[in-house]
Amino acid sequence: MHPLHLAPLAMLLVLSTVSCTSIPIPYIAQSPPETGIRYDDAPFSVGIRRMSDAELHRQESLARAGDKRAAFNVYDHYWAENDRARARQWLLFAAELGHGSAQYILAQNYLHENDNEKAIYWARRSRDSGYPNGAELVQRLENP
Known part of the structure; x- marks a missing residue:
């Protein structure tokens, strides 16, 4: 092997023995850019x-x-x-x-307003969208 081919390996050997923590790296903490979104911390x-x-x-x-x-x-x-x-x-x-959660909430709203026909319609749409609680609500509404 030619001696010049060993130079990159020698450099890697030297760099691997030097601690990166000994080299001062300037760091200035910056706040994230303003997106205009403030997330709610409510768990649900x-x-x-x-x-x-x-x-x-x-x-x-x-x-x-x-x-x-x-x-x-x-x-x-x-x-x-x-x-x-x-x-x-x-x-x-x-x-x-087609937002499943919106369909479920709408079904609950109509249920609260005593409009069972619309409540069942939106509960079925919620179920068909794959929203987890939609099927249970349909079952409850169709089999009181």
Whole structure:
């Protein structure tokens, strides 16, 4: 083997014996960039609770393009902001797009309003979307 071919190996040997902790590396802690999203710390939260105006606009645009999760995020935002009328509109939109959790919540809402026909309809849609509690709710509603 030619001596020049050994140079990279020799360099690796030298570098492997030098401790990286002895070399001062400048580090400045930086906060993450502002996304406009403030996540709720509730253990069962499934949406984005509060958003900046810019992020809300972005989520609404995504939802109008067919993104069911974005529609649910907008519902969750308005619910957290206590705007129940807008929240209900977005919940219905998310459910129509096929969001299983939105369908389940809508079924529960109609059940609370004593509209069993709509409650069963949305419970079935929730079950068919694969939402875990949807099947149990359908069973309960169809076999009282």
